Amino acid sequence: MKRNLHRIVAVGLALSMISIAGCSKSTTPSSDPSNSNTKKAVTVTLGIWPEDGLTDQIKQHQQWATQILASDNVTIKPSYYKYAVDSFAAMATAGTAPTIFDTWYTEPQKLIAAGWVRDITPQLKELGWDTKMNPDVLKLLSKDGKIYGVPRDGYAEGLMINAKLFKQAGLADANGKPIYPKTWDELAQDAKVIKDKTGHAGIDILAKDAAGGWLFTNIAWDFGATLEEQKDGKWVAQVNSPEAIAAMKYVYDLKWKYDVLTADPTNEDWASGYKAIATEDAAMYIASPDSADQLALNDMNIRDLAMAPLPAGPGGKQYSLGGGTPYMFAANATDDQVRAALKYLVLMGKAPVVTDASIKGLEADAQARVSKGVPVLPSFPAWSDQDFLKAQSDTTKKYQNVDMNLFNDYFDWLKKPGVLHLEEPQETQALYKELTNVLQAIITDKNADITKLMNTANTNVQAILDKIK
Numbered sequence: 001m002k003r004n005l006h007r008i009v010a011v012g013l014a015l016s017m018i019s020i021a022g023c024s025k026s027t028t029p030s031s032d033p034s035n036s037n038t039k040k041a042v043t044v045t046l047g048i049w050p051e052d053g054l055t056d057q058i059k060q061h062q063q064w065a066t067q068i069l070a071s072d073n074v075t076i077k078p079s080y081y082k083y084a085v086d087s088f089a090a091m092a093t094a095g096t097a098p099t100i101f102d103t104w105y106t107e108p109q110k111l112i113a114a115g116w117v118r119d120i121t122p123q124l125k126e127l128g129w130d131t132k133m134n135p136d137v138l139k140l141l142s143k144d145g146k147i148y149g150v151p152r153d154g155y156a157e158g159l160m161i162n163a164k165l166f167k168q169a170g171l172a173d174a175n176g177k178p179i180y181p182k183t184w185d186e187l188a189q190d191a192k193v194i195k196d197k198t199g200h201a202g203i204d205i206l207a208k209d210a211a212g213g214w215l216f217t218n219i220a221w222d223f224g225a226t227l228e229e230q231k232d233g234k235w236v237a238q239v240n241s242p243e244a245i246a247a248m249k250y251v252y253d254l255k256w257k258y259d260v261l262t263a264d265p266t267n268e269d270w271a272s273g274y275k276a277i278a279t280e281d282a283a284m285y286i287a288s289p290d291s292a293d294q295l296a297l298n299d300m301n302i303r304d305l306a307m308a309p310l311p312a313g314p315g316g317k318q319y320s321l322g323g324g325t326p327y328m329f330a331a332n333a334t335d336d337q338v339r340a341a342l343k344y345l346v347l348m349g350k351a352p353v354v355t356d357a358s359i360k361g362l363e364a365d366a367q368a369r370v371s372k373g374v375p376v377l378p379s380f381p382a383w384s385d386q387d388f389l390k391a392q393s394d395t396t397k398k399y400q401n402v403d404m405n406l407f408n409d410y411f412d413w414l415k416k417p418g419v420l421h422l423e424e425p426q427e428t429q430a431l432y433k434e435l436t437n438v439l440q441a442i443i444t445d446k447n448a449d450i451t452k453l454m455n456t457a458n459t460n461v462q463a464i465l466d467k468i469k
Contacts, residue, residue: 047098151382213435
């Protein structure tokens with residue numbers, strides 16, 4: 001059952017964070033695509049090129065593009081693409097998808113089934129990378145023994161905190177470490193204290209787009225909900241379970257009982273949540289530090305940043321929504337284009353290879369973070385190669401620019417078995433949209449009928465699940 005697979009994956013990812021062992025530097029020739037015997041001209045359309053405005057990142061990619069052209073006769077065609085279900089379907093159908101792009105871990109099996117991505121098993125085997133991937137991530141990227149992608153990174157949601165606001169509200173110890181809430185009930189109380197003493201929102205809850213429903217699932221799980229379940233071979237929506245309704249009632253209370261949300265949650269999306277933390281518009285946000293560059297975009301002093309475990313629900317459940325981003329390849333990409341794209345990942349430091357070039361890539365990323373005021377923190381291990389994990393860890397320690405006392409509780413929590421919880425397994429984007437619809441209703445209407453709204457959402461999600469063959 002997929003439900004069991006997701007639990008196994010979550011446990012495996014958690015265990016992989018417990019220890020990163022060190023080994024000697026790997027120089028196995030077959031692991032580096034630069035040792036491939038082809039130098040014929042190849043053009044790669046790079047969907048992972050940085051978006052306009054990220055000047056430093058674009059400059060770094062331009063250097064890598066120049067390097068790979070000189071070393072491997074590969075021309076990089078910049079083509080920034082932010083994955084979206086509808087737009088990718090159109091591009092894949094028309095044969096215009098980028099050679100390489102990134103997506104979410106909820107998408108690979110759908111893209112594979114639709115025939116929109118290509119099998120890269122032969123190229124991975126040539127390099128020996130097929131045995132260097134976190135085995136649980138490998139399951140998400142494989143079907144019928146074939147591999148269709150490689151991991152970029154992973155994430156695990158926690159409680160992102162503006163430590164300055166906590167200190168102003170009297171919720172910090174003598175060293176300035178936030179005294180963070182241990183339960184969702186405590187969070188509501190602390191958010192109220194922060195709002196009363198500082199005038200700033202206690203927590204930012206999203207309700208603009210599907211990201212609102214996405215983050216709400218973490219609250220729902222902590223309240224004991226399971227939003228989808230497979231019964232007798234059929235997927236069944238459980239959006240209107242008592243536990244899920246209680247979680248939605250909790251959000252309702254944050255708005256109408258405690259009044260601790262930002263001015264307009266229906267205008268809050270993923271990026272604005274980070275902005276709220278950076279600009280002191282809110283003291284707390286459900287977020288992952290892997291995207292802390294969003295804080296730098298809003299000029300946050302990272303000394304005011306802290307991460308804590310998400311609170312526990314009424315029954316003691318305490319999960320972290322975990323997932324990540326894989327790189328995948330267009331169905332019409334040639335073998336040489338795949339090889340060239342994999343070589344590019346080595347230059348970026350995103351491949352399980354420890355060479356001078358890959359270490360430069362890791363250090364370039366860390367240096368860029370330091371220069372932009374982005375925290376350099378431990379990575380979520382998507383590869384299992386110990387040499388590469390050690391290189392990542394060594395680079396992090398070398399460039400660390402934050403007080404880890406403000407982050408250790410979060411990272412220690414993630415190491416506990418059973419904490420990581422992958423997204424619901426089926427039609428997740430549709431599920432998130434339905435949950436966001438409910439969030440919008442309860443936040444804008446004090447008289448909203450929560451049970452009725454959740455019943456409607458459940459009916460709509462079930463209609464979509466019923467179409468699964």
